Amino acid sequence: MSRKFRTGIVGVGFIGAVHIEQLRRLGNVEVVALTDSVDAQKKADALHVPKGYADYRQMIDQENLDCVHVCTPNSTHFEIAMYALDKGVNVLCEKPLATTPEEAEALLARAREKKLIHAMNLNCRFYPIAYQMREMVRSGEVGDIFTIHGGYHQDWLFYDTDYNWRLEPALSGDSRAFADIGSHWIDLVEFITGLHVVEVMADFETFHKTRKKPLKAVDTYSGMKLRPEDYQEVPIQTEDYAAVLFHFDNGAHCCCHITQVFAGRKNQMVLSIAGSKNSLHWDSEASNEVWIGRRDRDNGQLVKDPSILMPKTAGVVSYPGGHVEGFADTFKQNFKQIYKAIELGDATSLDFANFADGLREMRLCEKIVQSAKERRWVSVE
């Protein structure tokens, strides 16, 4: 029988609850405790987790954990992940890994020094069709890559009354739209193509120069029912929108637009790859299919069906064709690989993102912010 793991979740707002649900699908992981700075035991009771702590240090010191999942606002990732690593506990951190590349470097160094598994939740890698696109590129079916374009579009910050901790650089970091969702997009591009960005050129815009900050707490995606006396007008420094051009190490060109103020697009990731043999187009709002573009014969459409996907892709699929898999399933597949690595004490040959990938995202993001400020191309070492 395979080993059972004891896990603790820090931060149970929107995404922490998703982690708990998807971990339960694995069968070999027990969420023995959670930490939240607000109503910890109430949240534990609601999610049927045995114990709720107000302080992550107590949870880590008392629960003999195999892994800690860090699901709190970005500015807290560094201290929580570092504490867990120092105590010899494997860490799965939500993106972005930290708020500066220096913090991310320190986390990667500590995880390596302690020989612990260090994982990121860059879950989009595990949409079955995104994974299949990677296998198609690797098999040579797409040819040499000429261009890549697409983006990530949301509307949950569309109104100036929409408010969340992500709008505050002290909690979220110097970039908002790109760090929050652009990081998923560019990680997926590098993952699928195997190419690396060498240069960036960015254009940022903040359409709402001020927003109405509620005077009481609001959870992510919870919607708002506030009256004028419930908020104050605050200046906004981070971008609602980012358009970024990229040059890759093979000479490929790429452009993307990332926005959190696109009415009607709830959470759409689109990605087009044009190669010397054919092209691919994928849309996360129809995530179970990929369009294959050809010059000399009819175009194709491949659907998620493990019996016709490439063998490695079938390994990240839970259900037969016609049974739609989406957002939540990507967490399950990511966690499946991460706990396999914890079991083996080794992550080689697995595809989940680690702290080195998290650090890369931080460095790319820093260069993108610099490029937007200086209005010029910036190289990425």
Ligand SMILES: NC(=O)c1ccc[n+]([C@@H]2O[C@H](COP(=O)([O-])OP(=O)(O)OC[C@H]3O[C@@H](n4cnc5c(N)ncnc54)[C@H](O)[C@@H]3O)[C@@H](O)[C@H]2O)c1
């Ligand atoms: N991979 C993805 O698809 C994805 C999606 C959404 C969010 N995220 C990431 O997950 C993280 C959390 O985002 P969210 O949308 O769940 O936020 P959220 O505001 O909904 O939830 C955050 C929770 O953390 C708690 N918290 C804050 N500080 C804490 C502390 N020091 N100790 C313990 N608990 C604390 C809050 O009380 C809240 O319950 C962010 O880093 C975000 O970028 C990733």
